Amino acid sequence: MESLERESNLENLSDASASQEEKLEEKEAEKIEEKKEEKSEFLPEAGLSQEEKSLPEEQISGEQPAEKEEAPLPEEESKQPEEAPVGERRWYVVQTLTGQEDKxxxxxxxxxxxxxLQNRVFQVLVPTEETVEIKGGKRIEKIRKMFPGYVFLDMILDERTWFLIRQTPGVARFIGTKTQPTPVSDKEMHRVLKQLGKAERLEVTFEKGEGVRIISGPFRGYTGTVDEINAEKGKLKVLINIFGRDTPVEVNFEHAQKIV
Structure with a gap:
């Protein structure tokens, strides 16, 4: 009896182990199947022939390849012309400290x-002239400001140019009213520009009634008094004593010397 029981137990154990082996084999088969399915998801070309694998995806699926849109060429930047300045071009004057005109x-x-502001302010001018002063019979040439303490501007006046020029260091104010600068008249500006074209002018250092000595020319050595001064021509009319009488003679500035 005991041997029969042992045999039946052994059979039961062998059946149990066999069923376990079958279950393990089934699980292994399921795992292999799952892996195949996963590969088929990530590798759509699985199962395709070698020629099909080499074809583009669009041809395999039957879809026509989408035409590539050509990138539009960059348009050339159109250079906008500078805005034309609005207003009338005139000459204006600003006041500065005397001696600080050049700064x-x-x-x-x-x-x-x-x-x-190059298209609104065209020229900045400090009018100067060459002068010749006669001292001790010697010519002393020098350059002097025609309008000390002032600077001329050839410009188109608007709110921006008016503000920026006023804020410039060294500029005190525009000549004109508190609300509006006054332009220089064309006639006056023409005279100023004409003077700038002259070669040189003799500085008037003589006064009417003062004594002078003539140092050159036909009346050299005579002394007399200044009767008239012609600054434009650079000439003096001097009264000299000839034969006991005051006789007016005309001499150039450089031919006369003050009597000290």
Whole structure:
């Protein structure tokens, strides 16, 4: 009996182990099947022939390849012309400290460059002239300001140029009213520009009634008094004593010398 029981137990154990082996085999088969399915999801070309694998996806699926849109060529940037300045071009005058005209001129030119005012402010002018002074019978040439303390501007006046020029170091104010600068008349500006074209002028250092000595010309050595002064021509009318009488003679500035 005991041997029969042992045999039945052994059979039961062998059946149990066999069923377990079958279950393990089934699980292994399921795992293999799952892996195949996963590969088929990520590798759509699985199962295709070698020729099909080499074809583009669109041809395999039957879809026509989408035409590539050509990128539009960049349009050339159209350069917009600078806005034409509005207003009338006139000459204006700004006041500076006497002796600081050249520094103010340089500061204004720097403002024009920094603020891009080249199409609104065309010229900055400090009028000067060459003069000749006669001292001790010697000619002394020098350059002097025709309008000390002032700078001339050839410009188109608008709110921006008016503000920026006024804010420039060295500029005190525009000549004119509190609300509006006054332009220089064309006649007056023509006279100024005409004077700039002259070669040189003799500085008037003589006064009517003062004593002078003639140092050159046909009346050299005579002394007399100044009767008239013609600054434009650079000539003096001097009264000299000839034969006991005052006789007027005309001499150039450089031919006369003050009697000290």
């Amino acid at each position: 103010a001129k340089q500061a204004i030119e720097l403002t024009i460059e920094d603020q891009g």
